[in-house]
Amino acid sequence: MINHGAFSVLSSEPKQSTRIGARLPPDVLRTLHCAADLTGATLSQFLVQAALKEAQVVIEHEQRLRLSPRDTERLLDLLEHPPLPNSALAAAQSRYETLKRNADSASDWPA
Known part of the structure; x- marks a missing residue:
């Protein structure tokens, strides 16, 4: 279980780096390669950074209580x-x- 404050997700926590895969249409892959090249990152680095940034946004959004x-x-x-x-x-x-x-x-x- 991964615990992010009040937000918990069932998951097996890997002991080392883990490989994940995704099926992408060619146009999406080209776009991702282009963005990775423009930032000077490998495709893998770019994908991990983008996914991590989005994951942090989602977790922050779900944990915050907003009142009028x-x-x-x-x-x-x-x-x-x-x-x-x-x-x-x-x-x-x-x-x-x-x-x-x-x-x-x-x-x-x-x-």
């Missing part, structure tokens, strides 16, 4: 002034505190 100015203000307001717990949350908190109290008292028993 209105949503940002709402989030900040909720963080500064959280609402009171609703009945379901209050009941869950009460159950948790009861379970915790019972677990703590059970561990106080002499052996």
Whole structure:
């Protein structure tokens, strides 16, 4: 598994360099060779750099949370002034505190 922050992809991680292949139409191959030549890179170097750059853009895009100015203000307001717990949350908190109290008292028993 490759983990990129909150974004994970199932994959086997190679221990060494790996060869990958792709079938390309002749016109696409000519275009890629031309671009590689213009940058002074081999076709392989050019393809790896271009793919890596695009992969980083995709990962960054998927990991970023974007909020509108209105949503940002709402989030900040909720963080500064959280609402009171609703009945379901209050009941869950009460159950948790009861379970915790019972677990703590059970561990106080002499052996």
